Amino acid sequence: MRQFSVPRRQPAASCLAATAALLLVGCGTVTAAGSGGGAEASGTPGACATPTPTPTATTPGVAQPTGLAQGGVRITVSGPGCAEYEVTNPNGEPYDYTVLFSLRSAQGEVLDNLSRTVTALAPGATEKGRIDLGGPSRTPEPGPPPTLTLPGTRTSTAKPEIAKVRGVPTAEAPNSGGPCPTSGVRLYADEGDAAMGLRVVGLHLRNCGTTPVTLDGYPQVQPLDLDHRPLGGVSVLRGGAGIATGTGADDPPRKFALLPGEGARTTLVWRNTTEAGLGEPLNAPYVRVRATPDAAPVMVTPELDLGTTGRLGAGAWTREDADTRSPSSAPRP
Structure with missing residues (x-):
């Protein structure tokens, strides 16, 4: 089935199909399409404000809510206008992961779909990323790969959920x-x-x-x-x-x-x-x-x-x- 703070090799062009796809931080390329209109990358922001507890697979007696944790991907922080997440490879060989996030309104309506892909994630490794859901867009600044900001106020209060996770061995990607x-x-x-x-x-x-x-x-x-x-x-x-x-x-x-x-x-x-x-x-x-x-x-x-x-x-x-x-x-x- 691509952004994170530590970039890896350039991702393969193939991704999960999404009605409206937006590449997040990490591979150095940002694209946007769909009902949300155009998007520009912003400078690297501070941390999101409000932690969101997301149980892991090892949390005794607690089922993983698929909207917050699924297939090695977790939304770890959700605050006003932003969210942070991480992708972990539990396999014994490098994997390529593609994650589809859905942004939902308070009424449950899907406002946008965001697609993110990580390539050649090493066994046991974890990479982290962030989604900015609203606020003004700025020209990309030099330095680390930027975080994607969705312009306008329509998505600034949206709740991100993990819609789908797909992973393939890097050797077979x-x-x-x-x-x-x-x-x-x-x-x-x-x-x-x-x-x-x-x-x-x-x-x-x-x-x-x-x-x-x-x-x-x-x-x-x-x-x-x-x-x-x-x-x-x-x-x-x-x-x-x-x-x-x-x-x-x-x-x-x-x-x-x-x-x-x-x-x-x-x-x-x-x-x-x-x-x-x-x-x-x-x-x-x-x-x-x-x-x-x-x-x-x-x-x-x-x-x-x-x-x-x-x-x-x-x-x-x-x-x-x-x-x-x-x-x-x-x-x-």
């Missing part, structure tokens, strides 16, 4: 830019499309190395649950015709070589139909993808909501020119 991975290829998922219960997400592969890459047929696709375990009860189909036609997953498999700089794509297609008597709906936030049987795995986050269908179609690899990608090919984790 999708990559759509920056230095070429040691594998010599980039692989990432786009934002996809959804209509009338039909879901379509593209997987894009780019040869950024120095030698040709041979593709032959279909990628290996493994749906994973929230804990990165293989999700049972899912049939992965070759091609998308068994689910819907005209999705881009219908081309016959063929063998071809990608020269350095060339790209390919495949398409995941599924339905989120839920029917009574067919068991519980299946959800797979993550999918582990291997472009070829011997390729290094990449973990993307297409948020599969398979309903009770239990079926996921994966199309064959087809050529994709870098200059003719559709607008929906914006990256995501």
Whole structure:
């Protein structure tokens, strides 16, 4: 699924999809979109005023409220117009995390969504960040990465909540830019499309190395649950015709070589139909993808909501020119 006071390497371009996304402090880049209007970074402010007790996973007998603590992320301080939070990696290897915060009014209305990603967080490490919810904007000052300030008064009294946390091993993180991975290829998922219960997400592969890459047929696709375990009860189909036609997953498999700089794509297609008597709906936030049987795995986050269908179609690899990608090919984790 990016700001903190201590920056790490530049984040991958892929992030959680959010209706209105705002990058917070830490990676040196601030973007804004959505109903909140434009935003500018402010100078580094003082601490928030009012502590908010947030139980940890080790607090005996106390359940973690998902709005304040979820998946290694905690909102530690909430004061008038600002909040502070921390991300901790409990895993035994570096992880990339993407966090979606929702800002709610006193009536519970979602006013804005804020997306923050931390890359290569070391095992056991914690990084902290801050959200300013209102007040005047100022020109960024030299020094440490700035904190994002949301201008205006509409969000100055908003209460931040943790809406979603997604984490993938850094070694398997999708990559759509920056230095070429040691594998010599980039692989990432786009934002996809959804209509009338039909879901379509593209997987894009780019040869950024120095030698040709041979593709032959279909990628290996493994749906994973929230804990990165293989999700049972899912049939992965070759091609998308068994689910819907005209999705881009219908081309016959063929063998071809990608020269350095060339790209390919495949398409995941599924339905989120839920029917009574067919068991519980299946959800797979993550999918582990291997472009070829011997390729290094990449973990993307297409948020599969398979309903009770239990079926996921994966199309064959087809050529994709870098200059003719559709607008929906914006990256995501």
